[in-house]
Each structure stands twice: as structure tokens, then as C-alpha cells.
Amino acid sequence: MRRLEKLSTETVTITEVCPRDGFQNLPRVLDTDVKVRVINELIDCGFNQIEVSSFVHPKAIPQLQDAEEVFEKINRNENVTFRALVPNLKGLERAITSKVEKIKLMLSASDSHSLSNANCLTAEALEGFKPLVEKCSENRVTLTGSISVAFGCPYEGKVPLKRLIDICKKYGELGIKEISLADTAGMANPVLTRKVVKELYKQFPDFKFSLHMHNTRGMAFANIVAAYEEGIRDFDSSVAGFGGCPYSPNASGNISTEDLVHGFEEMGISTGIDLDKVLETGRCLGKLYNGHVDSFILKAGKNSDLKISPKQQSKIGN
Amino acid sequence: MRRLEKLSTETVTITEVCPRDGFQNLPRVLDTDVKVRVINELIDCGFNQIEVSSFVHPKAIPQLQDAEEVFEKINRNENVTFRALVPNLKGLERAITSKVEKIKLMLSASDSHSLSNANCLTAEALEGFKPLVEKCSENRVTLTGSISVAFGCPYEGKVPLKRLIDICKKYGELGIKEISLADTAGMANPVLTRKVVKELYKQFPDFKFSLHMHNTRGMAFANIVAAYEEGIRDFDSSVAGFGGCPYSPNASGNISTEDLVHGFEEMGISTGIDLDKVLETGRCLGKLYNGHVDSFILKAGKNSDLKISPKQQSKIGN
Numbered sequence: 156m157r158r159l160e161k162l163s164t165e166t167v168t169i170t171e172v173c174p175r176d177g178f179q180n181l182p183r184v185l186d187t188d189v190k191v192r193v194i195n196e197l198i199d200c201g202f203n204q205i206e207v208s209s210f211v212h213p214k215a216i217p218q219l220q221d222a223e224e225v226f227e228k229i230n231r232n233e234n235v236t237f238r239a240l241v242p243n244l245k246g247l248e249r250a251i252t253s254k255v256e257k258i259k260l261m262l263s264a265s266d267s268h269s270l271s272n273a274n275c276l277t278a279e280a281l282e283g284f285k286p287l288v289e290k291c292s293e294n295r296v297t298l299t300g301s302i303s304v305a306f307g308c309p310y311e312g313k314v315p316l317k318r319l320i321d322i323c324k325k326y327g328e329l330g331i332k333e334i335s336l337a338d339t340a341g342m343a344n345p346v347l348t349r350k351v352v353k354e355l356y357k358q359f360p361d362f363k364f365s366l367h368m369h370n371t372r373g374m375a376f377a378n379i380v381a382a383y384e385e386g387i388r389d390f391d392s393s394v395a396g397f398g399g400c401p402y403s404p405n406a407s408g409n410i411s412t413e414d415l416v417h418g419f420e421e422m423g424i425s426t427g428i429d430l431d432k433v434l435e436t437g438r439c440l441g442k443l444y445n446g447h448v449d450s451f452i453l454k455a456g457k458n459s460d461l462k463i464s465p466k467q468q469s470k471i472g473n
Numbered sequence: 474m475r476r477l478e479k480l481s482t483e484t485v486t487i488t489e490v491c492p493r494d495g496f497q498n499l500p501r502v503l504d505t506d507v508k509v510r511v512i513n514e515l516i517d518c519g520f521n522q523i524e525v526s527s528f529v530h531p532k533a534i535p536q537l538q539d540a541e542e543v544f545e546k547i548n549r550n551e552n553v554t555f556r557a558l559v560p561n562l563k564g565l566e567r568a569i570t571s572k573v574e575k576i577k578l579m580l581s582a583s584d585s586h587s588l589s590n591a592n593c594l595t596a597e598a599l600e601g602f603k604p605l606v607e608k609c610s611e612n613r614v615t616l617t618g619s620i621s622v623a624f625g626c627p628y629e630g631k632v633p634l635k636r637l638i639d640i641c642k643k644y645g646e647l648g649i650k651e652i653s654l655a656d657t658a659g660m661a662n663p664v665l666t667r668k669v670v671k672e673l674y675k676q677f678p679d680f681k682f683s684l685h686m687h688n689t690r691g692m693a694f695a696n697i698v699a700a701y702e703e704g705i706r707d708f709d710s711s712v713a714g715f716g717g718c719p720y721s722p723n724a725s726g727n728i729s730t731e732d733l734v735h736g737f738e739e740m741g742i743s744t745g746i747d748l749d750k751v752l753e754t755g756r757c758l759g760k761l762y763n764g765h766v767d768s769f770i771l772k773a774g775k776n777s778d779l780k781i782s783p784k785q786q787s788k789i790g791n
Binding site: 267268270271307309310311312341342344345346347370371372373374376377380381400402403405406407410411414417418421422423451452454455456458459461462463464465 | 585586588589625627628629630659660662663664665688689690691692694695698699718720721723724725728729732735736739740741769770772773774776777779780781782783
């Protein structure tokens with residue numbers, strides 16, 4: 156809960172979510188082999204955790220219908236946790252067959268977002284998790300919870316803090332104490348982020364919260380810094396900034412991994428990620444999509460990429 | 474020096490710099506009448522201060538060769554300070570003839586940037602300000618100083634804090650105690666920004682510092698929040714995010730006014746700016762440039778622009 160004033164010796168953990176959140180938002184379906192190649196490259200970048208896919212109905216998200224094949228083909232190793240999203244029991248069975256070691260459950264902080272996304276109220280979504288929790292326990296699969304639109308709903312606007320507290324309580328009753336707070340529509344600001352994180356840690360001191368921030372309105376990095384100052388050490392990001400905001404089609408989405416890693420490292424906070432390798436993967440992804448990337452560092456280079464001072468100095472004056 | 478934890482009743486002052494920094498970076502010269510129309514629209518947005526132009530040699534920056542005509546044609550009024558950049562005595566004479574009320578002097582924190590930009594060392598630039606200070610005093614023109622590449626030099630990298638302290642001392646000896654700290658190449662981070670601002674206020678408690686941040690590496694808003702927490706209340710920004718980073722041609726430049734105003738207002742900090750009017754001006758500027766804008770809010774809309782929840786709810790599941 157300290158202010159970031161001097162270089163820290165602490166570290167953060169960054170979960171790469173491009174293979175799920177990034178690919179999910181792409182306009183055309185990628186070949187499975189391309190996905191596998193990208194994920195294998197990401198494994199080499201040093202991430203501790205990668206969100207690989209989502210076991211949803213193929214008709215809901217055709218892009219992710221190859222979840223089983225992707226899990227089968229990637230270079231899984233014990234240093235990396237390979238996570239997947241699961242919406243229901245059918246999806247969980249598929250994930251267990253694919254030997255997925257960590258499952259993320261999703262629900263929405265607001266009822267209108269929950270209705271539009273999962274066709275049920277938030278409370279109903281929580282009820283529906285019970286059989287999944289039991290099945291995970293039987294199969295020794297780790298579970299993590301998440302709360303979409305935690306910092307603002309594109310339909311309702313502000314989300315009362317009490318909603319988040321109530322949801323975390325219910326998650327706790329289900330035995331889930333690791334929760335990802337997602338700013339799905341990019342509506343957070345640093346004051347709100349600080350307030351939410353502070354209050355949630357106060358109410359749930361034994362929980363582990365992580366942050367999944369979208370840069371829709373240019374404040375993601377500032378929000379992450381505020382959350383770091385309040386104790387959060389786990390953050391999601393997406394290579395090349397892949398993964399738009401579904402409510403603002405032409406806007407930015409996930410904060411890019413390059414920007415997050417570069418920002419933390421510049422502040423003296425270690426990520427354990429090989430930024431140059433991430434940049435290389437980002438460049439390759441950009442080529443697949445006609446050069447379109449949504450990553451500041453991919454465009455501007457790192458701070459350490461110094462320019463050569465012009466030899467012929469021109470005088471600007473009258 | 475307090476942390477931004479709750480809604481504040483404080484206000485900030487935002488200086489619009491698009492007419493100088495934004496236009497200066499455009500690939501083609503704008504008609505003077507277009508500039509005048511844009512500036513008059515900006516005056517109506519509620520800015521207290523607008524950086525109108527630069528009295529440099531026409532050959533150095535052809536885009537700004539019409540500084541006199543712009544100053545003559547805009548709707549000047551007593552509620553707005555109209556500022557201009559001046560590099561030397563010749564420029565100052567032109568500015569005085571145009572009845573410019575506030576002059577900004579520029580120098581670089583690093584010698585290599587100073588050499589490439591002004592063909593002299595930083596210390597020489599400071600020496601050169603003496604006759605300008607005298608002339609401003611004689612003509613009752615307000616002076617403000619600035620320090621380019623204050624948070625990092627594209628040629629040298631890190632800038633020692635001692636350089637900034639020495640420059641501020643010299644500025645103080647010249648009687649200049651209002652200083653704009655510019656992150657010209659977008660190399661700042663929140664830890665560095667906090668450290669620099671804290672130390673400068675400690676050394677120069679009677680100075681007024683302002684911040685001119687570029688969003689080259691995605692950290693401008695986070696840096697501004699850190700500086701706000703350390704006491705800075707004056708910030709530059711550019712409508713539509715016009716004004717690139719000269720050292721990273723395809724990267725972002727000035728933080729956009731829309732994003733800065735929206736961000737502050739969302740945090741409960743009043744700017745006094747009519748955001749909708751700024752957005753309208755930004756949209757018009759975008760049309761002039763084939764829709765290219767570098768502003769999150771212009772692309773995503775404000776937080777308060779709520780979406781209509783889809784009536785036909787689709788179930789995402791297996």
C-alpha cells in the first residue's frame with residue numbers, strides 16, 4: 156500500500172492473454188498451427204501463465220473451436236500454467252479431457268452485461284458455478300474467478316462497489332479466492348481503481364486479486380500503477396495489443412504486453428519477461444494483420460533504443 | 474503530495490498546444506484561416522491558455538510562418554492567455570509587434586538534444602536568454618521557461634536530475650520561475666516523474682512547474698497522475714492528439730486534450746473545459762486529415778456514452 160517513489164526490488168507476474176482474448180476478437184479465423192506457433196513463442200518469452208483458449212460452444216466463438224487441438228499441440232511445460240476459460244459443465248468436461256490445469260470462470264458485475272453475455276443474471280451465474288467447482292475439485296483442477304465490467308458497465312455505467320463485494324463473498328463461499336477484476340469496457344480511472352482494490356483487499360485480505368485492463372480510454376497503465384500501489388502484483392496483457400473492446404469497435408482493447416513489460420521494467424519492477432522476444436512475436440502478429448498493431452513500444456521502440464544525433468546540426472532560429 | 478484516493482474538489486489548468494506543437498508536426502501546411510477557425514473554436518472550449526504559434530524563422534518551420542497573421546485574426550479576449558514560442562531576439566521582436574502577452578523560451582536538458590535542436594550547448598542557450606529577458610521586462614511581456622527532453626533524451630538516454638536542478642537555478646537567476654517540464658521523446662515513467670517533480674519542488678518551492686507530456690510509450694496519463702499527486706496543476710495537451718514524436722515518426726505524440734480532460738473529470742478533478750466542444754473540434758481536425766486522430770476518447774467515446782443493451786440476447790455456451 157505504498158506509493159511508488161523509488162525503484163522497487165519487487166516483481167510482478169504478467170499473464171499473456173492474446174491466444175484467448177486477442178484471437179477471439181480477430182475478424183478472421185486463424186489456422187490452428189499459427190496459434191500453436193504463437194503460443195510456443197510466448198512460452199519462450201518467459202510468461203508464468205498463458206491464457207490459451209476458451210472451451211465455449213464452437214458456434215459462439217468459432218475462432219476458439221480448436222481449443223482441444225491447441226492444448227494438444229503446444230509445448231506445455233511445468234514452468235508455465237496454461238489457463239482456459241470455461242463457461243459451463245460441458246466446457247469443463249472438454250477442458251478436463253484436454254488436461255487443462257487451470258480454469259477461469261467468468262461472470263459480469265452488472266446484470267445487463269450478464270444478460271447480454273451469458274443470458275442470465277449475475278446471481279444466477281454464481282449459482283451455476285457450483286457443479287463446476289465440485290467437478291474441478293474431483294479432478295484437481297485449479298479454479299480462478301473473474302468479474303467482467305468490474306470498473307464500469309457499457310450499458311449501466313458505474314458499478315456499485317457493493318456489487319463487487321457481494322460477488323467476491325459468493326466466490327469465497329465457493330472456495331474461490333483468486334479473482335481477476337476485468338475492466339472489459341475500459342471505463343476505469345486511477346482513483347476508482349485504487350478505491351476498488353483497497354476496499355476489496357480490506358474486505359478479503361486472504362484473496363489474491365489480479366487485474367485485466369483494457370486501454371479503451373487511455374488510462375490502463377495509470378490504473379495498473381494505482382493497483383500496484385495498492386498491492387496487486389498480477390496483471391493480464393496481450394501481445395501487440397490484440398483484443399479490441401467489443402463495445403467500441405475502433406478503439407483500443409487489452410493493454411499490450413510490450414507496453415506493460417516496458418513500463419514496469421522502466422520503473423525498476425521486474426517482470427521476468429524477455430521484452431525483445433515479445434516484440435519479435437508482436438511484429439510477426441502484426442505482419443499477419445497488415446501491420447496493424449496496438450502497442451506503443453512496437454511503434455516507438457524501447458526507451459533504450461537510442462537515436463543517433465544528427466551530424467549536420469541545423470539551426471532553428473530567426 | 475497526497476495520494477489520489479478520493480474525489481477531489483481541486484481543479485487543473487490545461488493549456489491547449491495543438492496550434493503550435495500539433496500543427497508544427499503536420500506533413501502539409503494548413504491555411505491560416507483554418508488555423509484561425511480551429512483556435513477560435515478552442516477559445517470557445519474554455520481553455521485559460523492556448524499556445525498559438527512560434528516566432529521561429531520561416532525556413533525552420535514553414536508551417537508556423539504565419540504567426541503574425543494568426544495572432545491578428547484570432548478572437549483574443551482577456552479570459553485567455555495567448556502564448557507563443559520564441560527562440561531568439563528577432564522572434565521576440567516579432568512577438569512584441571504582434572502583442573503576444575506570454576512568451577515561452579525553450580532549451581534542452583541534454584547537450585546533444587540542444588546541439589541538434591538549437592545548435593548550441595544548454596548553458597549557451599541559457600546565456601542567450603539574457604537579452605530576451607530584458608526586452609520582455611521592458612515590454613511587460615510575461616515569460617515562461619521550458620526544458621525539453623527533461624525526462625529522457627533520445628540521443629543520450631537518462632537525464633541526470635542535477636541537470637534539471639542546474640537549469641532551474643539558472644532560470645531562477647534570470648527571474649523565470651514558471652517552468653514547463655517537457656517529455657519531448659515520451660521517455661518518462663511514473664516513478665521517474667514523481668521523483669523529478671518532488672525534488673524540483675523541494676529545491677524550488679516558489680517555482681510553478683507545469684508538464685508537457687508525450688504519449689510515445691503509453692505512459693503519459695500515468696505520469697500526469699503521478700505529477701498531480703506531487704502538486705503539479707498545469708498540463709499541456711493537444712486536441713485530437715495532433716503533434717507526433719519527432720524521434721519516432723509513426724508513434725503517438727502529445728497526449729490528447731480529450732483524453733486528459735476526460736481522465737481528470739472522471740477522477741472528479743475539474744478542468745473547466747467543455748469536453749463535447751473539444752471532441753467536435755477534434756472530429757473536424759480528423760476530417761482534415763483523412764480521419765486520422767490520436768485520441769482514445771475520439772475513438773471510444775466518453776464513459777458516459779452508454780450503449781443500448783442488445784434486446785436479442787445470445788447465449789454463449791456449449
